[in-house]
Amino acid sequence: MVHVVDDDDEYRGSLLYSLDAEGFAARGYPSGEAFLAEPLWQRRGVVTLDIDFEPPGSMDGLQIFRQLLARRCPMPVIFLSGPHGNNRELALTQAGLRSLHDVWMYAKQDPLHQLKDKIRLFLAREPALRQAAEEERRLLQIVLDVMTQAEREVIGLVLDNTPNKTIALLLSKNEGVVELQRASGLQKLLGESRSTMVLGETLFPLLHRHEVTSLVALAEQELDHRLGLLDPLARDVLMAAIAKHSHAKIARAHGWFDEADRERRYLITVDGHLDRALMLVQADEDKQVSRVSQVRKWMNSLGYFPPCSPSLPSPSPSSP
Secondary structure, three states, X not given: XXXXXXXXXXXXXXXXXXXXXXXXXXXXXXXXXXXXXXXXXXXOOEEEEEOOOOOEOEOOHHHHHHHHHHOOOOOOEEEEEOOOOOOHHHHHHHHOXXXXXXXXXXXXXXXXXXXXXXXXXXXXXXXXXXXXXXXXXXXXXXXXXXXXXXXHHHHHHHHOOOOHHHHHHHHOOOHHHHHHHHHHHHHHHHOOOOOHHHHHHHHHHHHHHOOOOOHHHHHHHHHXXXXXXXXXXXXXXXXXXXXXXXXXXXHHHOOOOOOOOOOOOHHHHHHHHHHHHHHHOOOOOOOHHHHHXXXXXXXXXXXXXXXXXXXOOOOOOOOO
């Protein structure tokens, strides 16, 4: 899929028509907000991203690109700039945050075949980029969601080739308990392998990329990163749900509750903001209540208990 993010209706429609005529699967988005409203991990392909957006106040191309970086979107990006060339140099500087193998700049006045050739090249590269990103995401999810804090501590010492007896002394544990936690942690990370060499080959590059020295620090950083993607409203709603506040209580805190509303439309509003929050933190259970419990488990495991008092009420009871 080619995801065309451009607020110029005429250009976006023309590009979509031209791509479709040559057999590309393509979909258009009039704004960054529309493009980012759906989970990025469920989408494949290449993004063509306009730099300048109207009206003022909407996200521009660089802001959208920073969101793609923050959400670790592996799709290659092609920046589109108009004849004025606004922000061209800035865009290229931003592109330096990712490999030049999956970021490119295209001026809209240039021949269209150049853009199509680059799209074909990036589409061919996307599976490898996706595979690497998915493997990193899989490992991060294991460290954050599957491993216990005790297993993170033990495996972190195993990485340093620390014997079980020494680990037991360092952590004030029985050696038999350490052996069980070591075996459980290795099984979660490596499957049937128990090789410390394979463990190092798997985890050291991950720790290096995230600039941490332990699995505990990696899990804490990953949770902070995911929660950091939340806007204040999404964070308030999620934290209230984690604290087991009812939808009615959450709605009252934000001015969405109407005593005369017999259809309880506030439920749709609360669910919408909660689903958006859970999407951003990449909770991946099947049901909303299970996803809330999943995030609660992450926080409990890492001793993370931020205040959940709501911010100022929303200006209107609109749904997200």
